[in-house]
Structure formats: C-alpha cells, structure tokens
Amino acid sequence: MLDMLKSVFSNLSRKPVTRMYPFEERKPFDINRGHLENNIDECIFCGMCQRVCPSNCIKVDRKTSVWEYDPFECVLCGVCVEKCPKKCLKLDVHYRSCTDKKYNIHLEKHDDSEKAGA
Amino acid sequence: MSDKSTIPFGPQHPVLPEPIHLKLVVEDEKVVEAYPAFGFVHRGLETLAQKKDFNQMVYVVERVCGICSCMHGQDYCEAIEELMGIEVPVRAEYLRTIWAELHRIHSHLLWLGLFADAFGFENLFMQTWKIREKIMDILEATSGNRVIISVNIVGGVRKDINSEQAKWILKELDEVERQLKDINDVVMNNYTVKQRTVGIGVLTKEEAYELGATGPMAKGSGVDLDLRTTGYAAYKYLDFEPIVEKAGDSYARNLVRMREIFQSIDLIRQALGKIPDGEINVPVKGNPPAGEVISRLEQSRGEVVYYIKSNGTKFLDRLRIRTPTFANIPALLKILPGSQLQDVPVLILTIDPCISCTER
Amino acid sequence: MIVNSREVEIGNLKSEVKKYHDGGYRFVTETCLNLEDKFKIIYTFAIGYDLENIHIITDGKNVPSVSDIYSCALAVENEIKELFGIEFDGLAVDFGGNFMLGESSPISPQADIEIIRREKGGKNE
Numbered sequence: 147m148l149d150m151l152k153s154v155f156s157n158l159s160r161k162p163v164t165r166m167y168p169f170e171e172r173k174p175f176d177i178n179r180g181h182l183e184n185n186i187d188e189c190i191f192c193g194m195c196q197r198v199c200p201s202n203c204i205k206v207d208r209k210t211s212v213w214e215y216d217p218f219e220c221v222l223c224g225v226c227v228e229k230c231p232k233k234c235l236k237l238d239v240h241y242r243s244c245t246d247k248k249y250n251i252h253l254e255k256h257d258d259s260e261k262a263g264a
Numbered sequence: 265m266s267d268k269s270t271i272p273f274g275p276q277h278p279v280l281p282e283p284i285h286l287k288l289v290v291e292d293e294k295v296v297e298a299y300p301a302f303g304f305v306h307r308g309l310e311t312l313a314q315k316k317d318f319n320q321m322v323y324v325v326e327r328v329c330g331i332c333s334c335m336h337g338q339d340y341c342e343a344i345e346e347l348m349g350i351e352v353p354v355r356a357e358y359l360r361t362i363w364a365e366l367h368r369i370h371s372h373l374l375w376l377g378l379f380a381d382a383f384g385f386e387n388l389f390m391q392t393w394k395i396r397e398k399i400m401d402i403l404e405a406t407s408g409n410r411v412i413i414s415v416n417i418v419g420g421v422r423k424d425i426n427s428e429q430a431k432w433i434l435k436e437l438d439e440v441e442r443q444l445k446d447i448n449d450v451v452m453n454n455y456t457v458k459q460r461t462v463g464i465g466v467l468t469k470e471e472a473y474e475l476g477a478t479g480p481m482a483k484g485s486g487v488d489l490d491l492r493t494t495g496y497a498a499y500k501y502l503d504f505e506p507i508v509e510k511a512g513d514s515y516a517r518n519l520v521r522m523r524e525i526f527q528s529i530d531l532i533r534q535a536l537g538k539i540p541d542g543e544i545n546v547p548v549k550g551n552p553p554a555g556e557v558i559s560r561l562e563q564s565r566g567e568v569v570y571y572i573k574s575n576g577t578k579f580l581d582r583l584r585i586r587t588p589t590f591a592n593i594p595a596l597l598k599i600l601p602g603s604q605l606q607d608v609p610v611l612i613l614t615i616d617p618c619i620s621c622t623e624r
Numbered sequence: 625m626i627v628n629s630r631e632v633e634i635g636n637l638k639s640e641v642k643k644y645h646d647g648g649y650r651f652v653t654e655t656c657l658n659l660e661d662k663f664k665i666i667y668t669f670a671i672g673y674d675l676e677n678i679h680i681i682t683d684g685k686n687v688p689s690v691s692d693i694y695s696c697a698l699a700v701e702n703e704i705k706e707l708f709g710i711e712f713d714g715l716a717v718d719f720g721g722n723f724m725l726g727e728s729s730p731i732s733p734q735a736d737i738e739i740i741r742r743e744k745g746g747k748n749e
C-alpha cells in the first residue's frame with residue numbers, strides 16, 4: 147500500500163522537476179533543430195532545397211531570385227540543410243516563437259548584393 | 265432481465281489519449297458487445313507514397329506514429345535497402361538499434377503513465393513521465409529533436425553519437441534505471457495496481473495466437489514471438505532473450521513492458537559497448553528496382569509489417585503498413601465483452617493503442 | 625524479404641486459407657493493390673518468423689471473406705472494403721462503411737477504379 151511513500155518523501159525535499167517556463171528556459175542542445183534560416187547572400191537559387199524537401203514548403207524562383215519558405219509546413223527534418231550546395235541554409239537551435247497568424251518567409255536577392263526582406 | 269443500453273465511448277474521453285470510438289452495448293455494468301470506429305486521424309499516408317520520392321518518404325512514414333516513429337523509418341529504410349541490395353555500415357546498424365531501444369523505453373514509459381492515469385493513479389503517472397523526460401533529453405541531444413528524430417535515411421543514418429555523448433548516455437541510463445527500480449516495485453506489488461489489473465482482460469495463449477496479436481499483447485499471453493531475435497539491424501550482435509509472461513491478463517502485460525524497459529537499457533549498454541567505428545551511411549544511387557518486398561521489425565507495440573511495391577521509378581507503386589495496433593484490435597474486441605464498464609479504459613490501454621498508427 | 629507470392633484461384637481461396645489455418649499459421653495481414661482495372665489482394669501468413677504469401681486477382685466483386693476462418697481478418701477486410709471498395713462475401717462483422725470512413729468521407733479513396741457506390745450515409749445527411 148505504501149510503496150509510493152519513498153518517492154513521496156524524496157519529492158518533498160527536492161526542488162521541483164519542472165521549470166517556470168517563460169522565465170526560466172532550458173539551454174537547447176547543440177544540435178537542436180529549432181528553425182531554418184537562409185543566408186540569402188550566399189544562395190544561388192539552384193532549387194535543390196525545393197526538390198528534396200519532403201513537405202514542399204520551399205519555393206525557389208531562379209529568375210526573380212526569390213526564396214520563399216513556409217515555416218508552418220516545415221517539419222524541420224534538415225534535409226535541405228544537408229543537400230544545399232552552398233551551405234547557406236542553417237538550422238538554428240532556438241525555436242520560432244508561437245504566433246496566431248501564419249506567415250511566409252520571403253527572401254530576395256538583388257544583383258548588387260543589396261538585401262531585401264519582407 | 266435487465267435492458268441493454270448503448271454507451272458511446274470516445275473519441276474524446278478524459279482518460280483516452282487516442283481518438284478511438286467504441287460503441288459499448290452494456291447490460292447493467294457489464295459490457296456485452298463492443299463495436300469500434302476509427303478514421304478520425306486517417307491521413308492517407310500510404311497514398312502519399314505515390315506522390316513523394318522514396319527518399320522523402322522516410323520522413324513521411326516517421327509521422328505514421330509519434331511514439332515509435334524512428335522504428336517506422338528504420339523499417340521502411342530496411343525494406344528499400346533490401347530491394348536495392350544496399351549493405352548498411354555496421355555502425356549505422358548499431359546506431360539504429362540504440363535509437364530504436366531508446367524509443368522503446370520512452371514508449372513503454374509513456375504507456376505506463378497513461379495506464380496509471382487510466383485507473384486513477386496520478387502519482388505513478390507523474391513519476392513515470394518524469395523519468396521519461398531523461399530519455400527524451402537523450403533523444404534530443406543525439407538527434408536534434410525530441411520525438412520525431414528523423415535519423416534514418418536509406419543507406420544508413422544521418423547523425424552520429426560520439427564517445428562523449430555515449431558516456432553521458434550511459435550515465436543518464438544508470439540514473440533512469442535507479443529511478444525505475446522504485447517504480448518497478450510499485451507496478452509489481454502495489455495494491456491499487458493489482459486490484460485493477462490482475463485477472464482483467466485475460467487472453468489465453470491460443471486466443472492470442474489465433475487473433476494474430478503481437479508485441480506485449482502476445483508476449484503477455486505466453487506467445488514467444490519477438491522479431492528482434494531474427495537479428496535485424498544490430499540485434500544479431502547483442503545478447504538477449506524475449507520476455508514472455510504466462511498469465512495473459514493486464515498485469516502480465518504490465519510486467520512484460522516493465523521488464524522490456526530494463527532489457528532495453530541493457531541492450532543500449534551492450535550496443536554502446538560494442539559499437540565499431542566507421543561510416544554511418546553509404547551513398548544511394550538510382551531508384552529502387554521493380555519488385556515487392558516485405559520488411560518487419562519489432563516495435564514497442566509489436567510487429568510492424570511494411571509491404572513495398574516498386575516499379576523502378578523514384579515513386580513507389582504501393583506502400584502498405586500493417587501496424588501493431590491494427591493487429592491487436594481483434595484481441596481488444598475479444599477481451600472487451602464480459603468486462604465491467606469501469607475496466608474499459610484499462611482494457612483499451614492495455615493493448616497500448618496507437619490509433620494514428622492504425623489509421624495511417 | 626522479397627515477396628514471392630503464389631497466385632490462387634478465387635474459388636480455391638478459402639480452402640487454401642483453411643490449409644494455412646490448420647497448419648498452425650497465424651494471420652498477418654491482407655494487402656490490396658491497384659492493378660490496371662483489377663485488384664490484387666495479397667494474404668500474408670506467418671509461422672514462427674517465416675512468412676508465406678498467396679494472392680488473388682479480382683475485379684472487386686464477391687471476394688470470399690476469410691474472416692470465418694481467421695476471425696481477426698475482419699478488421700483488415702473492413703478496411704479494404706472501405707478504402708478500395710471491394711465487396712467481400714460473408715464478412716463476419718460488417719461495419720457497414722463506418723470502420724475507417726465517416727458519413728461524409730470520400731468513397732473508396734485509395735482505389736484507382738470505382739466498383740461500388742455506397743449510398744451516402746443512409747441517414748439524413
């Protein structure tokens with residue numbers, strides 16, 4: 147009947163196992179797959195990431211040099227990162243913060259390395 | 265004579281983690297008939313195989329089940345590898361085994377928590393999930409994700425475990441084992457647990473075999489079937505015995521799962537001790553040749569069967585997944601009639617249902 | 625395991641399955657495939673760790689159900705019935721199209737060809 151007593155007592159004298167989340171965050175592990183980022187200056191718009199992505203969430207337009215990405219369809223598998231020939235894609239360890247509106251990440255590159263994002 | 269009435273059970277029920285709907289015909293408190301209805305989370309993943317190329321499908325099949333996802337990917341990859349005649353490096357086989365066993369531990373712990381919750385033992389539920397968190401941390405630290413770890417690819421694995429991580433995993437496992445021993449006494453001897461499980465939902469050995477039950481459901485009834493003994497992946501290098509209990513009731517299935525957790529810890533220790541150095545994947549060229557292949561492996565819930573028909577292009581002709589829960593549904597329908605209404609959640613959870621597996 | 629299945633005439637299906645049943649095999653699964661204008665159903669049995677496969681080619685009508693030999697076949701036969709629209713004769717328990725699909729689901733979603741048109745819902749929609 148009293149098998150649980152041991153853990154009850156050890157839990158009484160211990161700090162809580164859980165964290166007060168928004169105030170105290172756990173440090174993410176080094177290889178955590180948090181969110182995808184593209185260093186658009188390096189991108190050559192080859193479309194490799196679009197072809198390998200299992201969830202079809204990347205759209206690359208070579209003519210207009212546009213790289214578009216839907217973070218809400220991405221399953222964070224990291225295949226695009228592995229296959230990108232320029233290694234300009236990167237999985238950051240931090241998660242995107244939650245939101246109540248869906249949005250697309252739209253990145254463009256203009257000829258003379260002038261950046262634009264919307 | 266009392267009247268029969270019909271009680272709808274689920275799909276949303278406080279103690280059921282999964283969307284299964286049961287129509288229970290009850291006579292007073294006794295269930296006399298049970299009719300299931302599924303399909304609430306049918307996602308058509310089998311059909312998706314005809315639209316995605318075979319490399320992308322690895323990530324799709326992982327999403328068949330959120331709990332044994334890594335083993336789905338592994339089984340799929342093994343099937344394609346067999347079709348294409350690819351030899352996976354030995355290190356990759358070991359790594360697959362280690363991740364699969366970690367998944368088995370976390371799946372069984374998750375189940376134990378939910379099971380305890382089903383008969384109202386909140387304390388046990390919290391304790392098991394606390395322990396499970398350590399396993400989730402190991403998965404996250406080694407693969408980058410907590411649940412759907414996406415480590416398998418056709419030809420090997422994508423991530424490696426270095427020696428530092430291996431040491432850390434062993435240390436964490438020691439801690440997990442120590443904490444589990446406390447819980448183990450509770451699961452084995454506690455009055456509440458015994459009252460709610462001993463003699464409930466008895467499935468005899470003959471019935472289990474006849475109904476095609478797999479996994480702990482069959483092992484708890486004394487059917488000695490564990491596909492790991494056929495030596496896929498790295499199991500051929502490891503030393504273990506399938507765990508079988510004779511009684512066939514919910515308690516016996518508890519014991520099978522509890523003992524399997526300890527066995528898995530032992531298997532991971534063995535694997536980390538024996539793992540050779542070397543490549544973790546081989547490059548894959550071309551498409552799978554036309555042909556049909558069946559690949560099976562032992563998941564935490566039992567045997568999963570992948571049937572793949574390829575037509576020589578990069579899209580598969582047909583992918584069919586027979587998941588362990590699907591095989592255990594007839595057994596569930598067998599043990600429900602004759603039970604008491606208050607035992608229904610316990611009986612559903614005793615098969616460790618994974619409804620999203622069942623529906624794919 | 626590369627599949628090596630043996631074709632069986634529909635008429636002999638039941639006696640073949642009965643042979644497996646009496647030989648101590650356990651039922652693993654049935655798999656339905658779309659052929660051009662036909663269906664192929666593969667029956668998989670296991671003894672110990674070995675698998676055996678037989679298959680039938682059918683146009684989807686009046687396939688004898690094996691659920692009276694292996695009662696566990698009724699789950700998978702109901703699934704095939706709903707997802708592919710195959711008509712089974714003598715299903716032990718017929719869920720009447722409510723096993724996997726709901727009242728407003730598409731009809732036989734996995735089939736390439738259509739054989740039956742289920743009366744939608746039956747009840748007031």
Ligand code: SF4
Binds near residue numbers: 193194235
């Ligand atoms: S694969 Fe890399 S370089 Fe190519 S389009 Fe994608 S992000 Fe750009």
Ligand code: SF4
Binds near residue numbers: 219227
């Ligand atoms: S991480 Fe995976 S799902 Fe996300 S964009 Fe890259 S390939 Fe697509």
